[in-house]
Amino acid sequence: MHNEVLVIGATGKTGRRVADRLKARGVPVREATRRSAIPFDWEDPDTWGEALSDIDAAYVAYSPDLAVPSAQGVIRDFVAAAEKAGLRRIVLLSERNEARAQACEKLLMESSLEWTILRPSWFMQNFSEGGFLDSVMSGEVSAPDSGAPEPWVDLEDVADVAVAALLEDGHKGEIYEITGPELLTWPQAVARIAKASGLDVRYRTITPAKFESTLVEAGFPAQDASFVASLVAEILDGKNASTADGLQRAIGRSPRNFAEFARDAQARGCWT
Incomplete structure (x- = not known):
């Protein structure tokens, strides 16, 4: 049995796949979008607390993009809110070789949270x-x-890694470049x-x-x-x-x- 997992961006290309996989395993999912039962809006921090309440693990896809100049400030505040709410584990969707995205990653890495970073290619x-x-x-x-x-x-591969990192041990502190x-x-x-x-x-x-x-x-x-x-x-x-071996390292199969x-x-x- 698993506790409810928060999926931020649950209607997006990756979030939808992550949520579907969790549900298929019988894991309860709290889908976090602007229009969900418990709404979540990156532009409205007042929505974050309820979405994070009583949650152990979260998949986080930031919209519009971690490379947006304002993203660092938002992610800094979100990480603080997640720590305050008692969140334990975050799987963050990031980007390969993107300095602004990696600045956002660093904010998570320097927190008290257990983190896994996904850096997929196009x-x-x-x-x-x-x-x-x-x-x-x-x-x-x-x-x-x-x-x-x-x-x-293939996003199916990215989602498989995300779910493994959310539900299994052994992915703490890992950066997976997935191609x-x-x-x-x-x-x-x-x-x-x-x-x-x-x-x-x-x-x-x-x-x-x-x-x-x-x-x-x-x-x-x-x-x-x-x-x-x-x-x-x-x-x-x-x-x-260049290709990378993040999928192979994370779940032991070829992309x-x-x-x-x-x-x-x-x-x-x-x-x-």
Whole structure:
């Protein structure tokens, strides 16, 4: 038997998968969103206390992003609130090779809490349920990449590590860099999607400025579009062009590859 686990961001891409896995194991889940029964809002610290009450472990996905300049102050206050509430264990979703995200990690590492950090690479699911789904369906995917390959990761693997760290001993103080098993350029990744889906979809590299204007056209506020465009270009500058063994160290199995993800996404009707 396990105590109730708090999942912050329970309707997000990772949070939803973590919550579903916990429920499948019979673990009670307190889903924390702005609209949940016990609401949680990162912008309203008054909501944090009730969400953290009588909770032993929590999965934390910060929105909008740990790289946002204001994130450090929010995470500092949240860690203090978690300590005050008596939380014991936190699993934090972070990012690979992102200095601002790692500054947020440090705040958790310096606390009295038992912590595990997840640093996944670029999500495969960004093509099937994220920001690039519409691009896939339109026939052209474009991003401000450097031409360097990426070790795309399947979110099912990330969720498996998160659940293990929440429920099992042996993950305290671990930083897990979680990637797929292979390096693929953006054109190669999109080609695998085209093959699995049967869609005529191609890839085109664009400048950060063009990517920003594309986001504005899609409805992003100008300031948000500027930040997202610069962040994506920074993430895709080649510094993450290597695989890591976080999944293997955490749960002892190999990660899924991109072709497996694409076949499964097509079977679920993601690109229909």
